[in-house]
Amino acid sequence: MTTLVVCLDRTDDVGRKTGLHSPVVGWEAVRALVTDVGLADPEDSGVNSLLETLRVAQGLRDDDEETVVAVVSGDRESMVRADRAVARQLDELIADHDPDSAVVVIDSAEDERLVPIVESRVRVDSVDRVVVRQARDIESTYYLMKQFLADEELRQTVLVPIGLTLLVFPILAMVFEFSPAEGAAAITTVIGLFLLYKGFSVDDVLGGFARQARRSLYSGQVSVVTYVVAAGLTAAGLFAGGLGVSTLEDPQGYFIPAMRFAFDSVPWLAAAALTASAGRLLDEAIDEEPIRGSYINLPFVVVAVGLVVRGFSAYFLEQADLIGPLTVSAADLGVLSVESFAVGGGNRLAVFVVGGVLLSLVGVKVASALRGVDPSIEEPEIADGGSDSDSHRQ
Structure with a gap:
């Protein structure tokens, strides 16, 4: 041998x-x-x-x-x-x-x-x-460093934050005259946000949104327009909520400003969600694929949640003497004449909550009725990956 x-x-x-x-x-x-x-x-x-x-x-x-x-x-x-x-x-x-x-x-x-x-x-x-x-x-250290520097993903994840930290600290110290403690706090905040960004895979979520937006634009979906309108309504709702909070003369704590923000912004935010869900429902109706029942029920749920949140925020603001009771103006309907009246306190809260519950039940009923009439409407998937009808057949 x-x-x-x-x-x-x-x-x-x-x-x-x-x-x-x-x-x-x-x-x-x-x-x-x-x-x-x-x-x-x-x-x-x-x-x-x-x-x-x-x-x-x-x-x-x-x-x-x-x-x-x-x-x-x-x-x-x-x-x-x-x-x-x-x-x-x-x-x-x-x-x-x-x-x-x-x-x-x-x-x-x-x-x-x-x-x-x-x-x-x-x-x-x-x-x-x-x-x-x-x-x-x-x-051994040399080869480990060489292997580390050859990995592009590791370089971007580790070296870029360290490099930005080393650059930002002297800039904050010289240009903005931050104290060392303030500069360290600012840098720590940025690093913490970056770690959360990578930890929760926000980049993957944003990439998915971008890919979905490109597909929607190329396929000419109605939801592209409704999403833009929904974004505008969302911005208007946030602005209305912030404007309402700024009118408070002496806000005490965080609860009352939060209720004021919700009271003023919820109508806009509900309208934004309703617009987005309506656009998605139209896309499903135009597409040849079966319409899922959850898309039919979603607009009703959005308005129901908006009513409940609006009712609770109005109740707390009325108790704090920041808004008055809900006044219904007189109306003459010919046969039926309705005089003006006011609904406030627990009565208004009950009306909004009951209205939200009834509206959600109506949504479920409508989705069920349409599913029974139109076979192109698909039932929502259950936890095991099949449909309700599949589980019944099993």
Whole structure:
């Protein structure tokens, strides 16, 4: 049984420092090469790998195995030429000595990339990586940093926030004259927001919204327009809520301002949600796919929730003497004449809550009725991924 003990040198450090051409084969030739490389560059780790090659071969000889010691080098200028040169020299060694297996000796991660080339030609029993003991921690750290910097996603996630932090801190200190504590607080806030942004995968959510918006624009869906209108109504509702809070003369705590904001903004926000759901329902109706019953019920639910929130916020504001009771003007309907009256306090709250509940029940009834009449209306999916009708059939 013949074992090839081969030392791999992908960048041809041995050839450049000694002027010898590889492969270098034989115990005496490799031992002489150790002296030549050591005299040319005593600090080169290649000396250690050559000595390790001789040590491994000597150990195999002590076990009565026939060994062939060789050093194979590549090319420093081109990695493709280097790999082809190594492959060619390995073919020569295998043709001349016909080894049954090989032991590969390397001293760097660069040389380790040649191992598959050896494995493709002869069975590799062992890979011996030589690391100089004094430089083990330094070399391991170097390769970890090199691998880290090669990963684009890790670079963007870690290095970009650190770089922005190092840039923002002196800018805050010089331009805005922030104290160190204020600057540190601002930077910590930004880093915390970034971590939450990545932790909750906000970028994936925004990317999904962008893809959905592109599909909607290209397919000409009605919901594109209704979403824009809904965004405008939402902005108007937020502005109305903020304007209502600003009119409070002496707001105490946070509860009353929150109720004022809800009271003034809920009609606009409910209108925005109703517009968006109506656009989505129109898209479902225009599309050839079956209409889901949840889309029919959604507008009723939106208005019902708006009524309930409006009723509760009006109740608390009326108790705080910030608004008066709801006044219904007189109306003459010919046969029926209605005089003006006021509804306030618990009565108004009850009217709004009961109205919201009744409206939600009407939505459920309408969706159920349309589902029974029109077979193109699809039932909403249940938790196990099927439909109600499927579960009944099972």
